[in-house]
Amino acid sequence: MRSGGRTARVVRARGSRRRESPSNGLERMNDLVLRSAAPTPLPALLSPVHLVRTLGRSSDLIRQFALRYFHARYRGTQLGFLWALVLPLLTLTIYMFLFNVIMAPKIGTVLEQTQSQFAVSLFCKITVFAMFSETVIRSCGLVLDNPNYVTKVVFPLEILPVANVLSTLMFSGFGLSLVLIGRAVFYHGLTWTAALLPLIVLPMVLMGLGLSWFLASLTVFVRDVGNLTVVxxxxxxxxxxxxFFSLSNVPEPWHSIAGLNPLAPIVTAAELAVVQGKVPEWQGVVASGVFGLVLMQLGFAWFMKSKRGFADVL
Incomplete structure (x- = not known):
């Protein structure tokens, strides 16, 4: 003990202990709580600059969690991450068998493509849609399945949906690679329009991220949101x-309703650019991009405001 009534400090370092003054420890804890609990004004949360800066400060964590989510899908399996290639390959094989053998007599006369080309076209659209659907469905449990990040540590929870989006993109890359291979085989080569795919799917990525922030937060307070999202x-x-259909073949009023779907122009444009080798119409893609930007910003603001109540629920 030191004179003056101070509590001795004992340093904890590999077997040695460190005792701290109780008052100093409480002050540091209070400082930490005050810093973490300081609310961010709503105008700042609605600023794209604030969003980019917030995520930029945690870029290393985002990368680590994206890789963790990707490897966690196949952890403990014999093939490991090779399942990311095997699963879409099996799906493509099933489509090829379905349209070349089982349904060939029925659809062969109505297709402008061969059965194999139609299978590649369908697989392309499903793969692009799966990028969005998997992102959104998996987002529901991001916070709910990690209560320790809420109650025991100060952790930037807003990075979890971002890491989830990146891991889904990595997984979808295997399926899109098979689409390119199928296009090269059954259409006798690739075209330069396939390079437009990143621009085409970007609006869908923004929409998926925005919805992920909304759903990851809502599921904490209302557990039924997860099941409803799947349906x-x-x-x-x-x-x-x-x-499975073309918008041009849909009668009114369903044509107008289906046209309001912001995913419709993206899926259609992706198939046109990658499989058909045509430059898509950009009007619908740009409109979906604007919608995606707004949805992403609102989702981020909602998550940052609502996460202050996670600890009370979990």
Whole structure:
């Protein structure tokens, strides 16, 4: 003990201990709580500059968690991350068998493509849609499944949806690679329009990220949101998106309703650019991009405001 009534400090370092003055420890804890609890004004949360700066400060964590989410999908399996290639390959094989063998007599006379080309076209649209659907569905449990990040440590929870989006993009890259291979085989080569794909899917990535922030937060307070999201995305939205049909063949008033789907121009444009080798119409893609930017910013603001109540629920 030192004179003056101070509590001795004992340094904890590999077996040695460190005792701190109780008052100093409480002051530091209070400082930490005050810093973490300081609310950010709503105008700042609605600023794209603030969004970029917030995520930029945690860029290393985002990269680490994106890789963790990607490897966690196949952890403990014999093939490991090779499943990311095997699963889309099996899906493409099933489509090829379905349209070349089972349904060939029925659809062969109505297609402007061969059965194999139609299978590649369908696989392309499903792969692009899956980028969005997997991102949104997986986002529901990002906070709910990690309560320790909320209650025990000061952690930037807003990075979890971003890491989830990046891991889904990595996984989808394998499926899109098979689309390019199928295009090269059954269409006798690739075209330069395939390079437009990143620009085409960018609005969908923004929409997926915005919805992920909304859903990751809402599921903490209302657990039913997760189940409802699966139904809406995997059933309702899937069949409202022109994957198994063309918008030009949809009668009114359903044509107008399906046209309001912001995913419709993206899926259609991706198939045109990658498979058909045509330059898509950019009007719908740009409109979806504007919608995606707004949705992303609102989702970020909602998440940052609502995350202050996570600890009370979890």
């Amino acid at each position: 809406v995305v995997s059933q309702f939205l899937l069949f409202l998106t022109p994957i």
